[in-house]
Amino acid sequence: xxxxxxxxxxxxxxxxxxxxxxxxxxxxxxxxxxxxxxxxxxxxxxxxxxxxxxxxxxxxxxxxxxxxxxxxxxxxxxxxxxxxxxxxxxxxxxxxxxxxxxxxxxxxxxxxxxxxxxxxxxxxxxxxxxxxxxxxxxxxxxxxxxxxxxxxxxxxxxxxxxxxxxxxxxxxxxxxxxxxxxxxxxxxxxxxxxxxxxxxxxxxxxxxxxxxxxxxxxxxxxxxxxxxxxxxxxxxxxxxxxxxxxxxxxxxxxxxxxxxxxxxxxxxxxxxxxxxxxxxxxxxxxxxxxxxxxxxxxxxxxxxxxxxxxxxxxxxxxxxxxxxxxxxxxxxxxxxxxxxxxxxxxxxxxxxxxxxxxxxxxxxxxxxxxxxxxxxxxxxxxxxxxxxxxxxxxxxxxxxxxxxxxxxx
Amino acid sequence: xxxxxxxxxxxxxxxxxxxxxxxxxxxxxxxxxxxxxxxxxxxxxxxxxxxxxxxxxxxxxxxxxxxxxxxxxxxxxxxxxxxxxxxxxxxxxxxxxxxxxxxxxxxxxxxxxxxxxxxxxxxxxxxxxxxxxxxxxxxxxxxxxxxxxxxxxxxxxxxxxxxxxxxxxxxxxxxxxxxxxxxxxxxxxxxxxxxxxxxxxxxxxxxxxxxxxxxxxxxxxxxxxxxxxxxxxxxxxxxxxxxxxxxxxxxxxxxxxxxxxxxxxxxxxxxxxxxxxxxxxxxxxxxxxxxxxxxxxxxxxxxxxxxxxxxxxxxxxxxxxxxxxxxxxxxxxxxxxxxxxxxxxxxxxxxxxxxxxxxxxxxxxxxxxxxxxxxxxxxxxxxxxxxxxxxxxxxxxxxxxxxxxxxxxxxxxxxxxxxxxxxxxxxxxxxxxxxxxxxxxxxxxxxxxxxxxxxxxxxxxx
Numbered sequence: 034x035x036x037x038x039x040x041x042x043x044x045x046x047x048x049x050x051x052x053x054x055x056x057x058x059x060x061x062x063x064x065x066x067x068x069x070x071x072x073x074x075x076x077x078x079x080x081x082x083x084x085x086x087x088x089x090x091x092x093x094x095x096x097x098x099x100x101x102x103x104x105x106x107x108x109x110x111x112x113x114x115x116x117x118x119x120x121x122x123x124x125x126x127x128x129x130x131x132x133x134x135x136x137x138x139x140x141x142x143x144x145x146x147x148x149x150x151x152x153x154x155x156x157x158x159x160x161x162x163x164x165x166x167x168x169x170x171x172x173x174x175x176x177x178x179x180x181x182x183x184x185x186x187x188x189x190x191x192x193x194x195x196x197x198x199x200x201x202x203x204x205x206x207x208x209x210x211x212x213x214x215x216x217x218x219x220x221x222x223x224x225x226x227x228x229x230x231x232x233x234x235x236x237x238x239x240x241x242x243x244x245x246x247x248x249x250x251x252x253x254x255x256x257x258x259x260x261x262x263x264x265x266x267x268x269x270x271x272x273x274x275x276x277x278x279x280x281x282x283x284x285x286x287x288x289x290x291x292x293x294x295x296x297x298x299x300x301x302x303x304x305x306x307x308x309x310x311x312x313x314x315x316x317x318x319x320x321x322x323x324x325x326x327x328x329x330x331x332x333x334x335x336x337x338x339x340x341x342x343x344x345x346x347x348x349x350x351x352x353x354x355x356x357x358x359x360x361x362x363x364x365x366x367x368x369x370x371x372x373x374x375x376x377x378x379x380x381x382x383x384x385x386x387x388x389x390x391x392x393x394x395x396x397x398x399x400x401x402x403x404x405x406x407x408x409x410x411x412x413x414x415x416x417x418x419x420x421x422x423x424x425x426x427x428x429x430x431x432x433x434x435x436x437x438x439x440x441x442x
Numbered sequence: 443x444x445x446x447x448x449x450x451x452x453x454x455x456x457x458x459x460x461x462x463x464x465x466x467x468x469x470x471x472x473x474x475x476x477x478x479x480x481x482x483x484x485x486x487x488x489x490x491x492x493x494x495x496x497x498x499x500x501x502x503x504x505x506x507x508x509x510x511x512x513x514x515x516x517x518x519x520x521x522x523x524x525x526x527x528x529x530x531x532x533x534x535x536x537x538x539x540x541x542x543x544x545x546x547x548x549x550x551x552x553x554x555x556x557x558x559x560x561x562x563x564x565x566x567x568x569x570x571x572x573x574x575x576x577x578x579x580x581x582x583x584x585x586x587x588x589x590x591x592x593x594x595x596x597x598x599x600x601x602x603x604x605x606x607x608x609x610x611x612x613x614x615x616x617x618x619x620x621x622x623x624x625x626x627x628x629x630x631x632x633x634x635x636x637x638x639x640x641x642x643x644x645x646x647x648x649x650x651x652x653x654x655x656x657x658x659x660x661x662x663x664x665x666x667x668x669x670x671x672x673x674x675x676x677x678x679x680x681x682x683x684x685x686x687x688x689x690x691x692x693x694x695x696x697x698x699x700x701x702x703x704x705x706x707x708x709x710x711x712x713x714x715x716x717x718x719x720x721x722x723x724x725x726x727x728x729x730x731x732x733x734x735x736x737x738x739x740x741x742x743x744x745x746x747x748x749x750x751x752x753x754x755x756x757x758x759x760x761x762x763x764x765x766x767x768x769x770x771x772x773x774x775x776x777x778x779x780x781x782x783x784x785x786x787x788x789x790x791x792x793x794x795x796x797x798x799x800x801x802x803x804x805x806x807x808x809x810x811x812x813x814x815x816x817x818x819x820x821x822x823x824x825x826x827x828x829x830x831x832x833x834x835x836x837x838x839x840x841x842x843x844x845x846x847x848x849x850x851x852x853x854x855x856x857x858x859x860x861x862x863x864x865x866x867x868x869x870x871x872x873x874x875x876x877x878x879x880x881x882x883x884x885x886x887x888x889x890x891x892x893x894x895x896x897x898x899x900x901x902x903x904x
Contacts, residue, residue, distance in 0.1 A: 043564065043567075043568055044568065089563075089564040089565075090561055090564070092564055093544075093561050093562045093563065093564040093567060094558075094561045094562075097537065097544065097545065097562055097567055098533050098534060098537055098545065099533075100567050100568075101533045101536060101537045101545075101567060101570070101573060102529045102530050102533035103529070104567075104570055104571060104572075104573050105528070105529040105532060105533055105536060105573050105574060106525060106526065106528075106529035107571070108571070108572050108573060108574055108575070109481075109485065109525040109528060109529060109574075110525070111522065111525075112521075112522055228522070229520065229522040229523055229526075230519065230523065232519065264526075264530055265526050267516060267523065268516075269513070269514075269515030269516045270515045271513045271514070271515055271516075271865065272513075273511065273513050273716070273865070273866075275864075276863065276864045276865070384860065387860055388860045391860060
């Protein structure tokens with residue numbers, strides 16, 4: 034039970050696709066001159082062979098309008114890409130996943146090669162967070178000509194991120210997770226956004242699946258995954274028609290692929306270490322930094338060309354835990370924090386919490402009836418996680434984090 | 443490894459926000475900037491003024507292709523950003539004009555009822571490297587030959603009427619005749635305005651009611667095509683040409699067009715504009731098939747167009763009857779136009795919405811006027827549904843009044859409680875009161891005839 038992922042460029046000859054007997058469908062990423070235009074999933078029972086004409090028909094049906102928009106954009110004329118970009122530090126915060134880091138570093142090399150405007154000053158930083166062995170350090174020592182290694186003993190993702198903020202030497206700091214592979218044109222995407230929005234304090238990117246081999250991965254991606262669309266969006270203080278924004282800031286991007294202006298991060302006092310701490314308190318850290326960037330009046334731009342591929346959790350149990358812990362619990366802890374620290378938006382935030390719970394209840398009743406993409410146990414888990422998070426989750430996390438700080442002082 | 447440098451000073455656990463906090467922009471409303479850009483002239487101005495919201499309409503010569511509505515804080519900073527927006531905004535209309543049905547707009551049908559559009563060959567899309575240039579070079583064909591009567595009904599709005607008539611006089615393709623029906627002749631302010639325009643005929647209709655005025659105009663009309671517009675509207679100079687062009691299809695009985703704003707200076711105007719039914723920039727045909735599919739829940743004829751921009755073949759009135767005088771401004775409040783479209787569809791006729799026929803409407807300025815308008819709109823809407831049921835015995839109309847509308851109000855109220863006030867939302871309470879008023883109006887007036895014999899023709903001014 035797997036989906037074959039196709040990555041095609043319409044300006045090149047389309048391939049024929051062999052779908053083996055275990056194949057349940059295809060996921061197609063369509064590009065135009067390397068730039069991603071659309072992504073969709075389609076159920077097709079294997080075994081089958083899709084001829085190039087079949088592929089062409091599906092692309093025309095799904096992505097026709099977006100392809101036309103890309104042609105029009107070209108016709109309207111673009112400024113040439115700048116010859117030199119800013120100095121960028123790419124930080125990988127990792128714990129006990131050297132294979133992931135190795136794979137990511139390989140993809141970063143490819144991307145650097147494809148983008149000379151940023152390549153010359155690019156800095157790669159690996160922040161090894163409370164590792165249990167030396168494998169990551171050894172890997173970085175092997176590659177020391179391209180990678181700088183730093184160890185952050187205080188366990189917690191946001192501790193590692195703040196370490197990167199302190200250590201970064203570039204003008205911009207990009208974070209990518211260790212279960213991610215960057216697209217060949219990832220750096221080009223960043224350059225394009227920087228050229229078009231030079232005042233952006235934060236840039237978020239598209240996150241597509243690296244593989245769709247297991248039921249958990251397919252389930253997650255069918256429900257939307259981390260996808261945020263294929264249009265570049267500049268986020269300001271208001272989104273027309275969305276009264277839950279900016280509390281519901283998750284729409285702007287995902288923490289697996291984000292970049293910031295370093296001085297903006299430092300002015301905002303970095304990441305909140307009581308959030309996104311890993312095992313006891315996963316999640317919420319990226320939401321919090323996006324929220325604070327927007328509430329400070331700084332522009333945030335979502336750019337689909339700034340693309341990475343994420344390896345989703347393979348097991349259903351792990352996915353279940355992620356829904357319950359990272360995204361429900363983590364989200365609610367972030368909400369609890371915002372309620373305490375942003376009195377100006379308190380009413381909106383309270384309403385957002387209410388809306389979230391009623392949405393979960395609605396999804397639960399759909400799941401019980403079998404008409405929702407997730408099983409009822411997962412939705413129930415989310416509800417439980419949300420309630421626990423809202424009831425003092427932030428304060429507990431702060432105490433825990435204070436203990437960690439004292440231990441390492 | 444050396445010891446790590448100190449973490450950024452006191453990370454924000456629990457700290458109150460010290461950064462300057464942006465005030466929500468809805469607190470201090472500023473008039474939005476409204477602009478029109480012709481893509482054939484190239485794009486020079488990036489509209490970087492970030493103080494107010496931005497509403498830009500994109501054209502290719504005479505054809506409107508799309509628009510952009512950006513709140514304050516989202517204005518483009520440079521040309522590149524603006525061009526990103528343009529490409530996304532105009533792609534649907536460009537696709538439809540170049541490739542036809544493969545890019546057609548969705549009809550307002552229930553999702554399971556619409557059939558997928560025909561697929562386009564990918565090579566055509568790929569080969570299309572300069573779509574705007576290709577579109578611009580397509581010729582519009584020979585100028586149509588038709589006789590059109592333009593009817594404007596007015597009620598004591600002489601200055602607005604003057605602007606309207608001036609725009610009519612500036613048409614590329616002038617109408618055969620222009621009739622101005624004065625629904626308040628006692629005021630004496632309309633006739634002098636009409637007299638100052640050479641081509642306009644003045645007709646007095648003392649019986650109050652927009653439908654009555656429209657019918658009076660109809661009785662005086664001589665053209666094969668009758669086009670209606672309102673006195674708070676200015677027409678685009680290609681309006682009539684576009685209408686006559688669409689009517690070349692002999693199977694069409696009626697045409698409606700696009701309505702754009704003249705200004706967006708107040709929150710009420712923005713609320714009206716942003717909550718419109720999203721009349722798109724792609725043409726749509728409403729035919730008996732559409733009517734049949736939607737008859738179970740009441741065909742949404744109110745989405746076909748606006749009474750300020752509609753045209754008919756004059757002979758259809760002889761087949762289906764005149765405007766229902768129990769509806770419309772001055773009577774039930776609204777919906778005399780949609781009720782007529784309902785009748786046309788119910789008798790097997792076809793209606794086409796074409797965005798190439800453009801008028802510019804000045805929306806109601808104050809919140810009170812908007813509330814009144816929403817009240818009148820819902821009152822007329824509910825009354826029209828009940829009159830439609832009375833005339834045709836289609837149960838879909840009852841479904842709409844007694845099931846779907848209440849569900850709509852419950853959903854809107856629940857959303858309002860849960861999600862809070864969305865900026866520029868339409869007033870719900872006024873709509874709700876209007877719905878009950880419409881029900882009551884129907885009960886009071888259902889025994890009256892739909893239209894009466896016209897008053898004897900008055901002598902025109904010199």
